[in-house]
Amino acid sequence: MKNLLIALLLVLPTFASAGEARDLADDPVMERRMINLAEKVRCLVCQSEAVASSHSDWSNDVRQIMRDKMKAGASDQEIMDMLVERFGKSVLFDPPVDKETMPLWAAPFVMLLLGVVALFFQLRKRRESALKESALTPEAQARAANLLKEENK
Amino acid sequence: MMRRLIPLVVFLVLAGFLYVGLSLDPREVPSPLINKSAPTFNLPLLHDTKKQFSPQDMKGQVWLLNVWASWCGACKDEHPVLMELASKNIVPVLGLNYKDKREDGMAVLRKSGDPYAITLFDADGKVGFDYGVYGVPETYVIDKEGIIRYKLIGAVTPQNLRDRILPLVTELSKK
Numbered sequence: 001m002k003n004l005l006i007a008l009l010l011v012l013p014t015f016a017s018a019g020e021a022r023d024l025a026d027d028p029v030m031e032r033r034m035i036n037l038a039e040k041v042r043c044l045v046c047q048s049e050a051v052a053s054s055h056s057d058w059s060n061d062v063r064q065i066m067r068d069k070m071k072a073g074a075s076d077q078e079i080m081d082m083l084v085e086r087f088g089k090s091v092l093f094d095p096p097v098d099k100e101t102m103p104l105w106a107a108p109f110v111m112l113l114l115g116v117v118a119l120f121f122q123l124r125k126r127r128e129s130a131l132k133e134s135a136l137t138p139e140a141q142a143r144a145a146n147l148l149k150e151e152n153k
Numbered sequence: 154m155m156r157r158l159i160p161l162v163v164f165l166v167l168a169g170f171l172y173v174g175l176s177l178d179p180r181e182v183p184s185p186l187i188n189k190s191a192p193t194f195n196l197p198l199l200h201d202t203k204k205q206f207s208p209q210d211m212k213g214q215v216w217l218l219n220v221w222a223s224w225c226g227a228c229k230d231e232h233p234v235l236m237e238l239a240s241k242n243i244v245p246v247l248g249l250n251y252k253d254k255r256e257d258g259m260a261v262l263r264k265s266g267d268p269y270a271i272t273l274f275d276a277d278g279k280v281g282f283d284y285g286v287y288g289v290p291e292t293y294v295i296d297k298e299g300i301i302r303y304k305l306i307g308a309v310t311p312q313n314l315r316d317r318i319l320p321l322v323t324e325l326s327k328k
Contacts, residue, residue, distance in 0.1 A: 045288060088183060088185040
């Protein structure tokens with residue numbers, strides 16, 4: 001009996017399913033267009049989640065507004081512009097490169113450049129010190145020359 | 154000696170970044186509406202749906218627009234703060250009852266007091282959406298020209314009222 005219960009419990013999770021947020025509209029083509037667009041929009045009340053996959057109230061609203069706008073004939077760009085106008089560029093997962101977002105986009109490259117420059121100087125210094133260590137003093141050089149001369153005799 | 158300090162300095166800079174990062178709330182998104190005209194709308198009043206309100210009615214006055222709902226927990230926290238503000242008669246506070254049931258909204262005001270000069274009823278949240286509302290409560294400071302000067306996301310507290318909102322209201326009222 002106990003084993004049967006455990007087996008049943010183990011089977012239970014297979015009935016659970018996550019999937020995209022609900023509300024399938026009457027128009028599947030438009031719904032797909034809406035979801036594609038909603039993938040690019042950040043859910044502001046969640047952490048790192050797209051409006052397309054979020055079950056939050058706010059995301060539901062945004063999806064409904066997207067549908068309404070699409071029904072009214074708005075282009076994808078117009079819908080995105082409308083969202084940015086209200087919630088700022090941070091609502092986009094892929095914010096445009098412009099004056100305001102430039103530091104964000106440039107930062108990784110600046111850091112890479114700094115790293116390369118630091119590496120360059122470090123390597124140069126290391127080579128110099130290595131050369132210095134191996135360099136012979138004039139006396140040692142004279143001794144080496146003498147030794148070589150003797151050997152060649 | 155200097156060379157030894159470099160790792161320490163790097164560590165302190167990183168620690169500084171982390172510290173600032175921890176104190177930032179990723180939910181707080183700077184509003185693009187700051188210093189822009191408050192979006193216009195026409196909404197019925199919560200207490201009398203036959204009457205309509207539009208932000209133009211407040212031209213020439215500095216006012217606060219407080220977005221709230223009966224289902225919102227933090228709104229209960231800020232309610233006494235708003236009640237006290239209202240009793241001082243410094244600045245009119247208008248309420249925007251957001252995505253609420255009319256009876257529920259009215260019940261809250263009946264039970265805990267009504268700090269609002271006027272309460273607007275935004276049943277489907279369309280006006281809230283135009284104002285970029287995504288978390289309730291939110292409070293906007295709107296100047297005499299109808300321009301949004303500040304947006305507070307989250308509850309009004311005695312601290313942010315004293316340090317941020319009221320000084321701004323005083324400054325804007327002088328203009």
